[in-house]
């Protein structure tokens with residue numbers, strides 16, 4: 636079940652929050668895919684967007700000296716691998732679009748809450764506050 640963007644998903648870092656909003660919007664488009672080809676197109680757009688978002692976030696973690704960056708990077712890679720796996724499954728005809736959207740969506744929401752907000756955001760926010 637997809638959820639709407641809400642305050643509990645905010646990191647307090649405006650660029651990251653904008654990107655997370657966009658990611659959630661891309662999931663909405665994905666869940667409304669008309670057929671398998673449409674779905675693959677949407678997943679590919681999502682993968683591209685997620686990769687750029689992850690690089691942006693990782694750069695901020697690096698410059699702010701976030702200690703747990705390697706584990707966070709691993710989590711980002713895991714998401715990209717999951718997306719790739721689902722596209723492969725689709726090619727092999729063993730694929731359930733709604734189950735996939737739910738799985739990936741839950742993954743990203745859990746990641747935002749457990750990793751971005753709870754772990755990385757406080758370190759990045761304090762770095763940004765020293766830059767102004």
Ligand SMILES: [Fe+2]
Nearest residue numbers: 655692747751
């Ligand atoms: Fe993120």
Ligand SMILES: [Fe+2]
Nearest residue numbers: 692746750751
């Ligand atoms: Fe992240």
